[in-house]
Amino acid sequence: xxxxxxxxxxxxxxxxxxxxxxxxxLLQERHFRHLPVVDQTGLLLGMxxxxxLRSAYPSSLLEPAEDQLRREQLERTPVVDIMxxxxxxxxAAATLDDALLLLDREGVGALPVVDEEGRVxxxxxxxxxxxxxxxxxxxxxWGSAMLALQDDGQPRPLSRLCAxxxxxxxxxHRLLRATGPHGEKIIYLRVNTYNLPAVRKSLAAAGFxxxxxx
Amino acid sequence: xxxxxxxxxxxLLIIDHPDFxxxxxxxxxxxxxxxxxxxxxxQLANSPLxxxxxxxxxxxxxxxxxxxxxxxxxxxxxxxxxxxxxxFLDHPDNQLCYDSYQTALLAAxxxxxxxxxxxxxxxxxxxxxxxxPGHHAERAMSLGFCFLNNVAVAARxxxxxxRRRKIMIIDWDAHHGNGIQAAFEEEPDIFYLxxxxxxxxSFPGTGWAAxxxxxxxxxxxxxLPLPPGSGDHEVRRLLTExxxxxxxxxxxxALLLAAGFDGHRDDEMSGLSYSTELYHLLGQRAAAWAAxxxxxxxxxxxxxxxxPPTLALSVENYLAGQLEPPRATDHNx
Numbered sequence: 001x002x003x004x005x006x007x008x009x010x011x012x013x014x015x016x017x018x019x020x021x022x023x024x025x026l027l028q029e030r031h032f033r034h035l036p037v038v039d040q041t042g043l044l045l046g047m048x049x050x051x052x053l054r055s056a057y058p059s060s061l062l063e064p065a066e067d068q069l070r071r072e073q074l075e076r077t078p079v080v081d082i083m084x085x086x087x088x089x090x091x092a093a094a095t096l097d098d099a100l101l102l103l104d105r106e107g108v109g110a111l112p113v114v115d116e117e118g119r120v121x122x123x124x125x126x127x128x129x130x131x132x133x134x135x136x137x138x139x140x141x142w143g144s145a146m147l148a149l150q151d152d153g154q155p156r157p158l159s160r161l162c163a164x165x166x167x168x169x170x171x172x173h174r175l176l177r178a179t180g181p182h183g184e185k186i187i188y189l190r191v192n193t194y195n196l197p198a199v200r201k202s203l204a205a206a207g208f209x210x211x212x213x214x
Numbered sequence: 215x216x217x218x219x220x221x222x223x224x225x226l227l228i229i230d231h232p233d234f235x236x237x238x239x240x241x242x243x244x245x246x247x248x249x250x251x252x253x254x255x256x257q258l259a260n261s262p263l264x265x266x267x268x269x270x271x272x273x274x275x276x277x278x279x280x281x282x283x284x285x286x287x288x289x290x291x292x293x294x295x296x297x298x299x300x301x302f303l304d305h306p307d308n309q310l311c312y313d314s315y316q317t318a319l320l321a322a323x324x325x326x327x328x329x330x331x332x333x334x335x336x337x338x339x340x341x342x343x344x345x346x347p348g349h350h351a352e353r354a355m356s357l358g359f360c361f362l363n364n365v366a367v368a369a370r371x372x373x374x375x376x377r378r379r380k381i382m383i384i385d386w387d388a389h390h391g392n393g394i395q396a397a398f399e400e401e402p403d404i405f406y407l408x409x410x411x412x413x414x415x416s417f418p419g420t421g422w423a424a425x426x427x428x429x430x431x432x433x434x435x436x437x438l439p440l441p442p443g444s445g446d447h448e449v450r451r452l453l454t455e456x457x458x459x460x461x462x463x464x465x466x467x468a469l470l471l472a473a474g475f476d477g478h479r480d481d482e483m484s485g486l487s488y489s490t491e492l493y494h495l496l497g498q499r500a501a502a503w504a505a506x507x508x509x510x511x512x513x514x515x516x517x518x519x520x521x522p523p524t525l526a527l528s529v530e531n532y533l534a535g536q537l538e539p540p541r542a543t544d545h546n547x
Contacts, residue, residue: 138419142419144418145418147415194350194418197520
């Protein structure tokens with residue numbers, strides 16, 4: 001669940017003197033959207049995004065002479081003039097939950113990951129979050145099927161469920177208890193078997209039935 | 215006076231062998247049992263269709279046909295597991311017995327025997343009763359009761375032995391045929407189309423609508439997942455709106471069906487709700503597609519279907535549909 005296992009590292013960084021066209025070229029070549037700006041020792045100074053860079057370029061409606069002039073000015077403009085302060089960062093010891101909460105709350109696309117001194121050690125984007133959760137949920141792992149079960153409201157549902165599965169020698173690798181949109185308690189179970197009728201039979205004997213409304 | 219001779223309708227070839235019953239899955243609650251084929255045989259023997267069906271034996275698949283799809287080391291592992299008396303291979307789902315390797319060879323050779331007969335013009339189409347099923351079997355792994363990928367072996371054989379280049383595989387088993395997709399996903403000339411229960415809810419968790427094949431095979435994989443509870447209406451709509459345009463665009467030279475019957479509402483192995491009549495419609499459509507694109511080259515290989523009485527009725531309905539050309543009014547059902 002640690003960010004350090006899922007981040008992109010080392011991150012491609014630029015320094016404050018990198019020009020705007022250089023930064024833009026780097027993003028285009030590498031298909032990134034976020035670049036941390038660091039000083040000579042790797043300490044984080046700020047972030048530049050593809051949106052910042054696009055806004056820095058002149059409007060396509062300008063007269064050609066004016067457009068040329070503005071582009072020449074940009075050649076001499078360092079990214080430090082347009083970068084955003086790095087208000088939000090993740091520590092390398094942060095978890096996927098930290099990242100999800102921060103990305104969601106701040107509405108940003110990526111967060112720099114820094115060590116205790118504030119040096120950039122990686123970058124964690126929404127794309128990294130998606131692949132991390134894909135892996136956690138076992139998506140794409142073959143040979144399994146997911147069941148949605150009704151939580152019967154009796155005590156210790158997950159313990160009872162696990163005991164029933166173990167007794168029937170049914171292998172499973174994901175178990176999740178969630179609340180549905182109408183407050184209903186649902187248990188999602190990913191089992192590693194094709195023989196689902198046998199699984200349902202064991203679960204029914206332990207008091208669990210299928211949750212409908214999938 | 216000249217007599218007017220009615221053309222004799224060609225038979226529908228049925229491939230079957232008593233040795234399929236030798237594959238023992240250990241009893242208990244294993245759903246893949248000899249009772250499945252017993253029920254189909256009984257149903258067909260007493261069916262009004264019986265006179266139009268012609269039985270033929272399969273042959274064991276040759277090594278070269280198998281190694282076109284499976285690795286040598288896997289074939290060795292499978293044979294050893296059976297002969298050594300192991301209870302299962304790769305996962306407890308895949309139960310086997312001493313005779314399972316030989317039976318699996320016969321299952322994989324069913325398509326080969328049928329293809330040779332069809333290419334000789336011996337029938338209007340063929341249906342192979344067989345077990346163990348095949349579409350989950352991977353190049354080097356057994357999965358979901360499957361050991362050898364019968365459909366994939368047949369598709370490759372049709373290409374290599376009879377020079378039919380463009381093969382259309384349509385898989386309507388309730389579960390996605392991961393093994394078939396994996397075998398051909400980079401190939402443009404073998405089109406894999408599957409209608410199955412959505413992979414979020416269904417074994418083996420593959421068959422996403424977003425998969426379209428890769429490399430040269432991009433566009434020759436088409437997954438049509440259905441949410442649990444889907445029935446005849448959803449399938450009919452897909453046939454007309456998606457499957458038929460895909461066939462028209464691909465122009466197959468042979469049509470190979472991974473014919474699973476576990477999408478039936480009485481079959482507990484899936485959450486789909488097909489009726490028995492849907493299989494009649496599938497038979498009619500398959501016959502019409504073959505007549506249009508590849509006359510005489512229509513082969514269905516049995517995959518799933520785990521409630522024997524329902525399976526037997528569904529197979530009979532499929533065959534009846536194939537033997538009855540659709541009436542003009544059926545076309546836009």
